Amino acid sequence: MAEQLLEASQYELMLVKFKKHKLAMISFWLLVVMYLIAILADFVAPYSPLTRFGELVYAPPNTIHIRDEQGNFHAPFIYRRVSKLDEKTYIYSFMDDTSQRIPIKFFVKGEPYKLWGLIPGNLHLFGIESETPLFLLGSDKLGRDMFSRIIYASRVSLFIGFGGVLISFLLGILLGGISGYFGGIMDLLIQRLIEFIMSIPQIPLWMALSAAIPQEWSGIQKFLAITLILSLVGWTGLARVVRGKIISLREEDYVTAARISSASDMTIIFHHLLPGFTSYLIVHITNSIPGMILGETTLSFLGLGITPPNVSWGSLLQQAQDVTVIGFYPWLLYPCAAIILAVMLFNFLGDGLRDAADPYSH
Incomplete structure (x- = not known):
């Protein structure tokens, strides 16, 4: 093993060190599960995000039982729920009719759907x-299943981070690299542009840009527009750091x-200078994704992002304003738990990647 490490490349050494970081590995696999659930939302969610149950408005989460009223054990089940106005x-x-047990089953036939809009099932x-x-997590004001809506909303909230980070990462590296390497008038113009963007209050800027999105646009168009908005104002910090690093390395x-x-x-910029601070770039990516998630959540929470009938974690929290x-229906805050979990997992993953990429960490 020691001989293999002596001949290993930089990225192979990073992988070995990363696998030793238990918290980062756990976070990585949990994020993999979250993204798989988002990709397979039609299959994982029991209902579509728009399915309504009119007599079960603001219904609390179902209690899952394994013992009946007589103390006998059964496979997990719920009781039939009765509502009264x-x-x-x-x-x-709401109350449970204990005379009727309804078993919870796996791989159940239910509402039809098209997986990824292509495969019917x-x-x-x-x-x-x-x-x-x-209702694992209760229902909302229209009787829609909160669990299913959170699963579908993860598609927007999780994937908007990748698109936004990719654009802002490329802009930050390109403009920061040019600014630091060439200097002169090019450096002056790029730095003044960065200072102008950073001087504008972030949330009002988001609100102004998102307000320019036509209301008649489809959910996909709004998704792409919000991704672009978040990325166009998110590259400045990375560009400044890249500029400083390249200035310190360009005379080596x-x-x-x-x-x-x-x-x-x-x-020279991309093959000789940027690899010199790989650890920072990796940490920046993993920390920027939760930042993009929170940015989309903020816009949608304020009603300027994803709008009905499309759902995101931020738009689901609009009901919790x-x-x-909230005092009567606290389960409306469950989308908050999904946001907190995703942000924490990305931060833990970033810590592990930073330690693995840092040659001086132990």
Whole structure:
């Protein structure tokens, strides 16, 4: 093993060190699971995000039982739920009909769907064969299953980070590299542009740009527009750091040797200078993705991002703006838990990648 490490490349050594970081590895595999769930949302979610159960408005989460009223053990099941409208307060109250057990099954046929909009199917990972719905995380003001809506919303909230980070990462490296390597008037113009963008308050800038998105655009068009908005204002910090790093490295002997050997300027920047601070670039990527997720959440929460009938974690939290509603229906805050989990996992993953890429870490 020691001999293999002596002959290993930089990236192979990084991989070995990363695998020793248990928290980062756990975070990596949990993120893989989250993204697989998002990709297979039609199959994983019991219902579509728009399916309504009119008599079960603001229904609390179902209690999953393994013992009945007589103390006998069964496979996981729920009781049939009965709703009753209070004619004075116009608030539904719910109770379980313990005479009717409804088993929870895996690979159940349910609502038809088209996986990725192409493959028709009606098989769901789990569900129940009954008109009574299964609400693992309760329902919203229109009687829609919160669990299914959170699963579908993860498609937007998780993948918007990758698109935004890719664009801002390329802009930051390209403009920061040009600014630091060439200097002069090019450096002056790029730095003044960065200072102008950074001087604008972030949330008002997001709001102004997102307000320019036509309301008649489809969900996909709005998704791409928000990705572009977040990336166009998210590259400045990386560009400044890249500029500083390149200024400190551009006079090194190996850069001078590359210049003498007729290497092009772009080759020197991307093949000789940028690899010198790989650890920072890796950490920046993993920390920027949760930043993009939070940015989209902020815009959608304010009503300027993803709008109905499309769903994201931020748009789901719009129902949680009223403190009174939260007092009666706290399960409307569950999208917050998904956001916090995703952000924490990316941060833990970033810590592990930073330690693996840092040659001085132990």
